[in-house]
Amino acid sequence: MTSFPIAQIRADFPILAQKIRNKPLVYLDNAASCQKPQAMIDSIVHVYSHEYANIHRGVHTLSVKATERFEQARETVRGFINAASHKEIIFVRGATEAINLIAQSFGRPSFQPGDEILISAMEHHANIVPWQMLCRQTGAVLKVAPISYSGELIYSEFEQLLNAKTKLVAITHMSNALGSINPVEKIIAAAHAKNIPVLLDGAQAIPHMPVDVQALDCDFYVFSGHKLYGPSGVGVLYGKQALLEAMPPYQGGGDMIRKVSFAETEYAGLPHKFEAGTPAIAEVIGLGAAINYIQQIGMAEISAYEAELLAYATAQAEQIKGLQIIGQAADKGGILSFTLDRIHPHDIGTMLDSLGIAIRAGHHCAMPVMDFYGIPATARASFAMYNTPQEIDVLMQGIKSLIEVFG
């Protein structure tokens, strides 16, 4: 393993020191939600202890302070993904809300019957269902680019589906069920050549690799705070300013207006136009603290370390008879989805829990992916920067003992 300050990092995450069922916790459910560094927890405790008030419009000291912290967090997010302006960073509840916002605010006013939205066969339900709802509302049609058995987008088929009727490509940057990383640069270039905007679902990619929205040239990028070592209840919608300017508000209420009368309401400018009501103040500030923490370690370093973890885990898993890895894309992030002969994934999850190992078993909110492989579920171990090769050894030992007893 490359030099990586793993001992220090682990010490920064208090929950990792826990025992579960009398065994040291091995937390491998990071794709569902990851654990929190003390710096992030402290920032939330600090806000509520010393700097909490409702933000914007306040003239009193605490409100001004809370507003400054909130807007600083927006600037931190902007820098983290290299957006051109803070106006392009909209705080939402999570990736799910961000995609719904785009569907309803970008799609609904302008999509016509027969217009097409192109997704892939490896999407999370959050990047399927909002488009199905939009199709019902507008008469637009959902098109799905297929994947290969290894879990890769079949790029040639994707390209063929791009046409004059395609109004949006909405595709995951990295699959939560398979770990596959999509060739997003190529996808964006091909779509833009036909003037089609691209939304990237970055919920899984964002904690695992550097993301530069200007270099990618994506039109929208969405992610959730809780998968990025931050709090739940907060997420980010990045959109190019010109697109966001042209979109109507998603929700109406306080904070998103400039002037209200019964006759007429004038909306606020970006980013507030899309942030109706009191936001998740402490959580946004906590997300900023989580990003500051990550940046001290370095996304490139995290990415390289996790690649080694995945390679190590994959090599070990391949040695286990009766274990099938689901998703073997050449370009893959730290996710190991697998099945075992004759043992249901839910039983794998329950039995590993008795050894202190937290994995996820199920369809991972990607039922069409399970249908594609003809399986009801997979067991999924997913890695974060605080996981170690020793923990992977514990996982593999656990799997082997299951096979011995039940297989």
Ligand code: PMP
């Ligand atoms: N997209 C992907 C790829 C995901 O993995 C998830 C979370 N599992 C989501 C979208 C939705 O994120 P959230 O539930 O935080 O809104």
